Amino acid sequence: xxxxxxxxxxxxxxxxxxxxxxxxxxxxxxxxxxxxxxxxxxxxxxxxxxxxxxxxxxxxxxxxxxxxxxxxxxxxxxxxxxxxxxxxxxxxxxxxxxxxxxxxxxxxxxxxxxxxxxxxxxxxxxxxxxxxxxxxxxxxxxxxxxxxxxxxxxxxxxxxxxxxxxxxxxxxxxxxxxxxxxxxxxxxxxxxxxxxxxxxxxxxxxxxxxxxxxxxxxxxxxxxxxxxxxxxxxxxxxxxxxxxxxxxxxxxxxxxxxxxxxxxxxxxxxxxxxxxxxxxxxxxxxxxxxxxxxxxxxxxxxxxxxxxxxxxxxxxxxxxxxxxxxxxxxxxxxxxxxx
Amino acid sequence: xxxxxxxxxxxxxxxxxxxxxxxxxxxxxxxxxxxxxxxxxxxxxxxxxxxxxxxxxxxxxxxxxxxxxxxxxxxxxxxxxxxxxxxxxxxxxxxxxxxxxxxxxxxxxxxxxxxxxxxxxxxxxxxxxxxxxxxxxxxxxxxxxxxxxxxxxxxxxxxxxxxxxxxxxxxxxxxxxxxxxxxxxxxxxxxxxxxxxxxxxxxxxxxxxxxxxxxxxxxxxxxxxxxxxxxxxxxxxxxxxxxxxxxxxxxxxxxxxxxxxxxxxxxxxxxxxxxxxxxxxxxxxxxxxxxxxxxxxxxxxxxxxxxxxxxxxxxxxxxxxxxxxxxxxxxxxxxxxxxxxxxxxxxxxxxxxxxxxxxxxxxxxxxxxxxxxxxxxxxxxxxxxxxxxxxxxxxxxxxxxxxxxxxxxxxxxxxxxxxxxxxxxxxxxxxxxxxxxxxxxxxxxxxxxxxxxxxxxxxxxxxxxxxxxxxxxxxxxxxxxxxxxxxxxxxxxxxx
Numbered sequence: 001x002x003x004x005x006x007x008x009x010x011x012x013x014x015x016x017x018x019x020x021x022x023x024x025x026x027x028x029x030x031x032x033x034x035x036x037x038x039x040x041x042x043x044x045x046x047x048x049x050x051x052x053x054x055x056x057x058x059x060x061x062x063x064x065x066x067x068x069x070x071x072x073x074x075x076x077x078x079x080x081x082x083x084x085x086x087x088x089x090x091x092x093x094x095x096x097x098x099x100x101x102x103x104x105x106x107x108x109x110x111x112x113x114x115x116x117x118x119x120x121x122x123x124x125x126x127x128x129x130x131x132x133x134x135x136x137x138x139x140x141x142x143x144x145x146x147x148x149x150x151x152x153x154x155x156x157x158x159x160x161x162x163x164x165x166x167x168x169x170x171x172x173x174x175x176x177x178x179x180x181x182x183x184x185x186x187x188x189x190x191x192x193x194x195x196x197x198x199x200x201x202x203x204x205x206x207x208x209x210x211x212x213x214x215x216x217x218x219x220x221x222x223x224x225x226x227x228x229x230x231x232x233x234x235x236x237x238x239x240x241x242x243x244x245x246x247x248x249x250x251x252x253x254x255x256x257x258x259x260x261x262x263x264x265x266x267x268x269x270x271x272x273x274x275x276x277x278x279x280x281x282x283x284x285x286x287x288x289x290x291x292x293x294x295x296x297x298x299x300x301x302x303x304x305x306x307x308x309x310x311x312x313x314x315x316x317x318x319x320x321x322x323x324x325x326x327x328x329x330x331x332x333x334x335x336x337x338x339x
Numbered sequence: 340x341x342x343x344x345x346x347x348x349x350x351x352x353x354x355x356x357x358x359x360x361x362x363x364x365x366x367x368x369x370x371x372x373x374x375x376x377x378x379x380x381x382x383x384x385x386x387x388x389x390x391x392x393x394x395x396x397x398x399x400x401x402x403x404x405x406x407x408x409x410x411x412x413x414x415x416x417x418x419x420x421x422x423x424x425x426x427x428x429x430x431x432x433x434x435x436x437x438x439x440x441x442x443x444x445x446x447x448x449x450x451x452x453x454x455x456x457x458x459x460x461x462x463x464x465x466x467x468x469x470x471x472x473x474x475x476x477x478x479x480x481x482x483x484x485x486x487x488x489x490x491x492x493x494x495x496x497x498x499x500x501x502x503x504x505x506x507x508x509x510x511x512x513x514x515x516x517x518x519x520x521x522x523x524x525x526x527x528x529x530x531x532x533x534x535x536x537x538x539x540x541x542x543x544x545x546x547x548x549x550x551x552x553x554x555x556x557x558x559x560x561x562x563x564x565x566x567x568x569x570x571x572x573x574x575x576x577x578x579x580x581x582x583x584x585x586x587x588x589x590x591x592x593x594x595x596x597x598x599x600x601x602x603x604x605x606x607x608x609x610x611x612x613x614x615x616x617x618x619x620x621x622x623x624x625x626x627x628x629x630x631x632x633x634x635x636x637x638x639x640x641x642x643x644x645x646x647x648x649x650x651x652x653x654x655x656x657x658x659x660x661x662x663x664x665x666x667x668x669x670x671x672x673x674x675x676x677x678x679x680x681x682x683x684x685x686x687x688x689x690x691x692x693x694x695x696x697x698x699x700x701x702x703x704x705x706x707x708x709x710x711x712x713x714x715x716x717x718x719x720x721x722x723x724x725x726x727x728x729x730x731x732x733x734x735x736x737x738x739x740x741x742x743x744x745x746x747x748x749x750x751x752x753x754x755x756x757x758x759x760x761x762x763x764x765x766x767x768x769x770x771x772x773x774x775x776x777x778x779x780x781x782x783x784x785x786x787x788x789x790x791x792x793x794x795x796x797x798x799x800x801x802x803x804x805x806x807x808x809x810x811x812x813x814x815x816x817x818x819x820x821x822x823x824x825x826x827x828x829x830x831x832x833x834x835x
Contacts, residue, residue, distance in 0.1 A: 207693040207700045213682055214690060220676030224639065225690040225744060226662040284681050 027277065027293035030329050034300040041307045053185060058254070060299035061188040062087065064292060065247035066266060067273045068199055069240035071291040074274060075203070076236040077216035077283025079140040082129060082147035083244040083270065086122045087263030089155045090245030091252040094118035096158050099170050111171045115249055122245025123238045125151070130234035148267070156260050165257035177253035188250050195243065199288045212236060217284025272323045273298050297326060341404040343368050343501045343532045344389065344420070349398035351384050358384040362398060363558035364534075364551050366501070371523060371533040373543040373564065376553035377576055377735070377763035382536055385553070386503055389534075391416035402501070421494025422503040423487050425510065431479035436461030438478050439493045468492040469525070484515045488522065495531065503534040508542060509761050512625040512789070513825060520546050538763060540569060552576055577765055586768060587775040587796040593617040598650075600783035601752040605644035606635055608807055611785075613752060618774065618784040620797030622825055625789075628806035630671050633756050633787045637661045637668045649751045662691055667750030669741055671757045671787070673734075677741040680730030684722050685711035687729045688743040714743035719769050735766025742770055746777060753777065753784040759793055771796050789825060791818060 038046040045051045066083055073080040094117040096102065097109045109117070125147065132143045168175040180187040203209035214222040215232045223229050252258050271281075277294025279286030301322050302315075310318050342365045349362030359381040366372045376382050387393030388400060391410060400407040408415035429438045437444070439461045447453025461474035470488045472481065481489060487507055494502055504523075508516045523533060523546060535547055543550055544564060551561040552575040559575050597614040604610055609632055613619045623629045635642035638658040646653050648664040662668065670676045678687045685707050689696060696710070697703040711725035718739040722732060729737050738758070745753060755774065759767040775796055778784045786797055794800050802810040802824045810824050 205697070205702050205704065207696075207702055210686065210690075210693055210702055213686075214679050217679035217681045218676070221670070221679050221687075222690070223658060224637075224668060224670045224676045226659040227690070228659060284679065 024278075024287050024289050027290065027297055030326075031293065031297055031300060034297070034304055038300065038304050038307060041304065046307070049184070053189065056299050056303050057189055057296075058186050060295050061186075061192045062247040062251040062254070063266065063269060063273065063299075064192045064295045065195060065250070066244050066270050067277075067291050067295050068195055068288060069243035069247070070267075070270045071274050071277070071279050071286065071288055072199070072203075072212065072236050072243075073240045074279045074281060075216045075283060075286055076212045076233050077219065078133060078233060078237070079144060080126075080129065080237060080240055081141070081144040081267055082125065082151060083144075083240060084263045084265070084267035085148045085151035085155065086125055086241055086244040087248040087251060087266060088258070088261070089125075089151045089158075089248075090118040090122040091248040092155050092158050092164070092258045092262070093121050094249070095164055095167065095171065095174075095252065095258055099164065099167075100158075112173060114171055114173050115177075115246075118245045118249045119242045120245075122241040122243070122248070124241070126238040126241025127234070129241070130237040133237070134230045134234050152264070155262075159258060159260045163257050163259045167252060167258070168256045174249070174253045174256070177250055178256060188254065191246070191250065195246075196288055196292050203288055208232070208235075213284050215284075269298065269323075272326070276323070276326045276329075294326075298323070301326065340367055342366055342401075343403060344534075345401045345404075346385070346389065347399055349385065349388050349395045349400065351388060351393060351395050357556050359388070359395075360556040361558055362388065362395075362553070363561075364389075365561065366532055366534060367549070368500075368532055369527060369530060370548045371527055371535055371546055373547040373550040374534055374536050374553065375538075375540070375543065375550060375572070375576060376559075377765055380553040380576075380763075381556040382553055383505075384556075386422060386505060386534075386536070389503065390420055390422045417494075418498040420501045420503065421491075421497065421499040422505060423490045423494070423507060424505050425507075427478075427486055428490065429478040429481070429486060431477065433478055434474065435465075435472055435476050435478055435481070435489055436474035438489065439464060439474075439496065464492055464496050465489075468495060469522075482515075483510045484519060487519070491526070495526075500530060501532045501534070503536070505536050506538065506761065507535075508537060508539060513822065514624075516542070538761060540572060543572075544569075573764060576763075586771040587618075590618075590775065590796075590798060591616075591779070593798055599647070600649055600781070601636070601785060602647040603632075603636065603644065604647075606632065606642050606646060607644065609644075609803075611801065611808065613783045613785055615781045615783055616778060617799065618778050618786055618797045620794040620800035621785060621787045621803060622789050622794055622800060622821070623803035624825055626805075627803040627825075629787045629789075629803045630756055631806075632803070633671075633754050633785065636785070637666055637754055662748060662750075665748075665751030667691075667745035667748055667753045669745040669753070669755040669758055671760070673738050673741050673760075678729045678737060678744075681728055683711075683726045684715065684720065684729055684732070684740050685725035687740050688714050689747055691744055692747045710747070711743075714740075714747065718743050718773055735762035735770075738762050738766065738770060739773075742773060746773070751782060753782065754787075755784060756787045757790070757793075758786065758788065759790055767792060791821070794821070 035047065066087060069083055070080060094114045097105065097107045097117060098111050098114055100107060129144055129147060132138045133140045168178060177187060182190055203212060211222065211227045211232050214225065214227055215229050219229050248263065251262060273294035274291050275281065276297060277286065277292065278290035302319065305315060305318055305322070344364065344366045346362055346364045349359055351359040362381060362385045364374070364385065374382055374385070384393065388395045391408065391413070394410050402419040408419065430441070436457050440457055444452045445456035445460055447456055458474055465472055465474060468491070470492050472485050472489060478486065491502055507519060511519060527533065535543070537543060547564050549561060550564050550567060550572065552559040552572065554576060593614055593616050597616060599612045600615045601613040611619065621629045621632065631640060634640045636646055638656050638661040642655050648666055651664050653664045654660050688711050689707050693702055694700070696706045708725045715722060715725065720739045720743070721736050729740050732740065742758065745755065753774065758774065759770050762770065771793065774784055774786065786793060788794060798814060800812045800816060800821065801808045802821070812821065
């Protein structure tokens with residue numbers, strides 16, 4: 001049918017603007033509710049800065065960056081499952097080249113190379129995914145699933161099943177990332193705040209950012225409007241890989257080590273946070289602010305569960321149920337179908 | 340006689356929007372009944388109610404004197420009424436036979452499905468309704484015409500003798516329309532009743548006996564087609580007496596030495612020059628290559644030859660380059676590649692000029708909204724505001740947004756493909772009026788269309804067939820001659 005009778009002539013334009021903003025704020029009430037619950041459980045510590053920042057948010061910072069990366073890829077209408085193994089492999093490669101027991105490529109490299117090498121490696125993986133998805137037109141889901149497995153294997157080979165540890169004393173950059181504070185807030189949180197701020201500005205107020213929504217919403221229309229669809233998708237995958245790599249280095253810095261399983265299983269939480277935050281798996285819909293709220297919501301839920309003394313061996317099952325409940329909540333508060 | 344279907348006082352709201360305030364319809368057995376109205380008049384909502392897919396808020400629907408089935412009883416609804424939509428409702432990967440017997444496949448031994456019986460049943464069914472399609476063919480390989488006939492046959496086999504056709508001719512070319520109408524007449528003689536929805540008023544006079552008009556979510560009138568003049572019908576649709584689309588009759592003539600705005604040299608065998616201030620129409624059947632020509636010009640498909648826009652040669656296969664050089668493009672199917680449904684009117688309308696809405700790649704929302712407001716006013720887009728998603732607009736208004744996008748970059752030449760496809764009379768007038776107004780200065784337009792209303796606006800019309808230009812006309816061409824050329828039928832023949 002060519003027509004929809006859903007026009008609303010005469011409705012003041014203001015109401016729609018408000019409605020659009022409302023969608024972004026849908027997760028604020030549940031976040032406040034969780035803060036209240038947390039406070040009721042542990043009135044003495046929960047709302048203190050040391051608890052909220054150092055116990056709740058700090059542990060969400062890497063997740064937040066990967067969610068940012070995945071949100072970009074989802075908005076442009078693609079999938080990237082391999083981001084979670086980038087979180088492991090990128091720091092593993094970079095750190096291995098600095099402290100590893102090897103002489104490939106002239107190793108050991110100077111310690112300052114860790115961050116740029118990791119980010120470059122993540123970007124390269126994004127570019128390779130892009131080659132397969134954009135140029136060879138393979139399914140993004142399967143390509144990145146295969147990459148997820150392959151990279152995980154490569155990481156095992158590099159790390160050798162063990163954990164490269166004691167990084168803080170061997171690599172100053174890692175030490176700084178893991179321990180520096182700025183205005184009493186850990187540097188990792190600043191990185192997340194800056195990354196999301198930049199992301200929100202780029203997505204909302206730049207040509208390139210808006211083209212992500214156009215490509216994800218209707219690639220043919222975007223192409224007819226002169227947007228270089230393939231280039232946009234490629235660029236997004238590269239940026240996502242770089243962001244996931246940065247998240248990986250931050251995770252290694254926080255833990256002071258690179259474990260063989262670093263990042264393992266993270267992608268499920270990433271998708272949950274993104275979808276709870278209102279990012280559509282069909283592309284072209286959602287906001288980064290929403291995605292960030294999704295991350296915060298999941299982090300709070302985990303902490304409240306811990307505070308409520310859910311046993312460690314049950315927490316994963318409870319976590320899964322909680323994600324479902326969070327999805328339901330997001331569905332109810334936003335009133336929109338999630339696809 | 341008991342009416343096949345009788346609807347009275349049907350009302351339906353979606354949230355704050357009244358989609359249908361007073362829907363009335365009476366269709367007698369054996370007639371082909373037209374339902375007309377502008378976009379947003381409530382036709383689709385009424386169809387939704389008549390097929391049981393929408394539950395009305397008020398009013399009553401009766402089939403053959405009996406109350407309509409319960410809302411959830413799909414099987415009962417499907418025995419009463421069927422609807423062939425513009426969008427295919429077949430499963431593309433299944434065969435015609437499987438589609439016809441979806442979820443009611445004949446069983447064979449051990450209660451398992453029997454491919455042999457399925458095939459035989461389908462073949463018999465297609466034979467009975469004289470649909471000449473191989474039952475083993477995957478549904479995706481059907482033409483639009485065949486798909487419609489298969490859907491009609493499927494509906495009839497369920498027992499329904501009342502079929503709603505939602506703009507069945509929109510995607511068909513002339514000869515296919517003629518064949519479809521012949522088929523509808525035959526089925527009517529066999530006792531099938533049709534509700535025929537169309538934007539093409541001549542078709543209603545050709546095929547229908549009675550017509551019901553809706554306007555602004557209300558029933559306006561029903562009448563015998565034979566006694567209702569065209570002007571009266573149009574007046575009933577748009578609410579005030581006015582003639583059919585008549586835009587651009589007073590266009591100034593383009594002098595022969597006006598500078599060329601768009602020059603095609605040997606583009607897949609086509610040479611064509613559009614001068615400044617000129618609208619050149621390109622027409623032809625669906626297979627003539629007219630749409631492909633337009634897509635090649637804007638860089639959406641590979642081409643040979645050269646294209647110059649305002650004297651500058653543009654690269655093949657590069658849409659951004661073509662747009663930068665001064666092409667404004669309106670794609671042929673707005674739902675497929677015209678707009679991004681989830682994005683706002685403002686965003687869609689300014690998509691081609693996102694680089695002009697702020698410094699250094701920034702897009703300033705205030706400037707975007709401001710530009711969009713101007714466009715909304717200029718093109719008379721009915722929307723709640725620049726922030727409304729285009730997917731919520733009616734067809735005609737969505738098309739105006741796509742037109743706004745084409746005009747936004749202040750192009751030197753407009754390339755428009757079927758700019759008024761599937762829009763109502765009033766929207767058609769404002770769209771064509773915009774093309775007319777925008778090309779009275781230096782701007783030129785290449786207008787690809789097979790709608791005579793569109794072509795009448797053009798200063799010159801070329802006819803394509805088999806990828807080549809076969810005829811050219813100045814203003815004042817005769818409809819009969821042009822249509823004959825489009826359809827590839829010689830005028831001197833025996834009048835076929």
